Amino acid sequence: MSTLYHYPLCPHSRFVRLALGEYGVPLDLAEERVWERRHGFLVLNPAGETPVLVEPELPAIAGPGPIAEYLDEAHGPALDERRLLPSDRAARIEVRRLLDWFNRKFYEEVSQPLLHEKVYKRFMPTEIGGGAPEMPALRAAKANVRYHLRYLGHLLAHRNWIAADRLTYADLAAAAHLSVVDYLGDVPWDENEAARAWYARLKSRPSFRPLLGEIVRGVTPPPAYADLDF
């Protein structure tokens, strides 16, 4: 059995859980609070970040990009049309471009600052940076999310899914990051109907259900967060 070290509101962990859910790979989940810098976890991943996938007889696989590539090599070829990184070369380029867009650019500009200010700083001791959220960082992230929402709408004007004519890693990464921002109440869905309709389709997939049921103590999501008809 595989084990995934994750944190419930870590968007990269959510992306990997969605991918494994779509592939139907059974999984043990182990919650890791990276700010505690637990020795056993740092041995698994010296970078000290979630997610980390531990598979029998392989080194630990760390980070959303390396895990996505590994899963594609291990499971992809047998999955045919359900493969989340399509075998066509041009499609692989577009999926990887958008995977990188959300896991790096959206993360830096939106999900990471919001999580850091609103969640992680609440649990961190003050001597390593814990404390109240800083308003300029929150304001910048909330402005950035609108630009990314427009970009999603632009992509969806030409396609049913964001990178191809079917579900790919790119949709799962985008939805994973947005789901965390949505948990924090910061996605202005009213501003883009195409993005809202696409997210509603993803939210109703069985792979999404376990994520929507999880609550982080002390951080309550808005009522619409787990509502399929938001």
Place this chain on the structure above:
Amino acid sequence: MSTLYHYPLCPHSRFVRLALGEYGVPLDLAEERVWERRHGFLVLNPAGETPVLVEPELPAIAGPGPIAEYLDEAHGPALDERRLLPSDRAARIEVRRLLDWFNRKFYEEVSQPLLHEKVYKRFMPTEIGGGAPEMPALRAAKANVRYHLRYLGHLLAHRNWIAADRLTYADLAAAAHLSVVDYLGDVPWDENEAARAWYARLKSRPSFRPLLGEIVRGVTPPPAYADLDF
């Protein structure tokens, strides 16, 4: 013929040039100053970042990770022992882990802040953030480089190259980032002999030569930068 949109001191561009050099892929180079946000470049890569690889009859390939995966799919299987992402599954995991370490973690903690403060801000108009370097950011990056150098030394205590018993993408990414920091005079090579000896081996490879000869106007590297016996 392929075209690479790059910037001479962009470490991710350098990584791709080294990989293409090792594979012997001929290449047209086009210099791109990303801070100018040229429309034609934003059409190629909406993220507005170098490197971007343009190949005949394919969409533009953006970013060091997606380019590395594409090159492996296009050229890797025929290269056998010269493949920079080895075909063994455990080795691929370790190479991708370290590729991500340098292209993301080292970049955030060392090469990006040094480049931003010492180079990009010099060329950027003040209204978009140009100006004199900020000392706290420089000090933090210079402290971080020592920790990464120790980590390199730790990896090299068990192996000839950092991810495997032969040259891989991981060595090229690490060397690309360090070469930029070295151009700025900020690598304390004296502190780790194993890391210095490994970098000397990389520096003497033919793929490295074109990089060492390039000078960015107004930013002069220290004398040891291009010296193979530093």
